Amino acid sequence: xxxxxxxxxxxxxxxxxxxxxxxxxxxxxxxxxxxNSRLVLGQENHPVLLSSMINEDDLGTINTNGFxxxxxxxIKDKLKTKYHDLNIDxxxxxxxxxxxxxxxxxxxxxxxxxxxIKYTCTWCKKIGEFPVKxxxxxxxxxxxxxxxxxxxxxxxxx
Numbered sequence: 001x002x003x004x005x006x007x008x009x010x011x012x013x014x015x016x017x018x019x020x021x022x023x024x025x026x027x028x029x030x031x032x033x034x035x036n037s038r039l040v041l042g043q044e045n046h047p048v049l050l051s052s053m054i055n056e057d058d059l060g061t062i063n064t065n066g067f068x069x070x071x072x073x074x075i076k077d078k079l080k081t082k083y084h085d086l087n088i089d090x091x092x093x094x095x096x097x098x099x100x101x102x103x104x105x106x107x108x109x110x111x112x113x114x115x116x117i118k119y120t121c122t123w124c125k126k127i128g129e130f131p132v133k134x135x136x137x138x139x140x141x142x143x144x145x146x147x148x149x150x151x152x153x154x155x156x157x158x
Contacts, residue, residue, distance in 0.1 A: 047110060049111070050091070050112070051115055053086055054079070054117070057116060057117050059118070060078070060120065062078050062120070064121050064122065069096060069097065069121070070096065070119070071096075072092070072093040075117075087109075087110055087111075090105065091103050091104065091105055092105075092106055098121055099118060099121075100116060100119070101116075101117055
């Protein structure tokens, strides 16, 4: 009798072990298929080239609210209005001048690469009642003469 009961106990133990192993395998497969977001197809983020997102390198006119050179926020706002799908938090604007700048992708972002862009700045100063507008078509000599004239007239009036 003892031999039969011992065999029955070993058979039950093996059956329970096999069921637990099978359930563990099924749960692991379900976790890999549905629970782990890294293994779901289409969820992996591959960096996109900036040149494929921004297909035109001329931004047009940027209103700088009195500044002769636009800030990074001015350029990012213009990019956001022109390209709605662009995430401006993942890019940085470097080498900002009065006429152009460079858009660079930040590390570990959705984008990669660099892209030069150009634009026209519009800013307005007031001298008394008359607004004076400057844009990119003024030469350096004209700006120098204008500043010299402004400084001399301020000194003469004082």
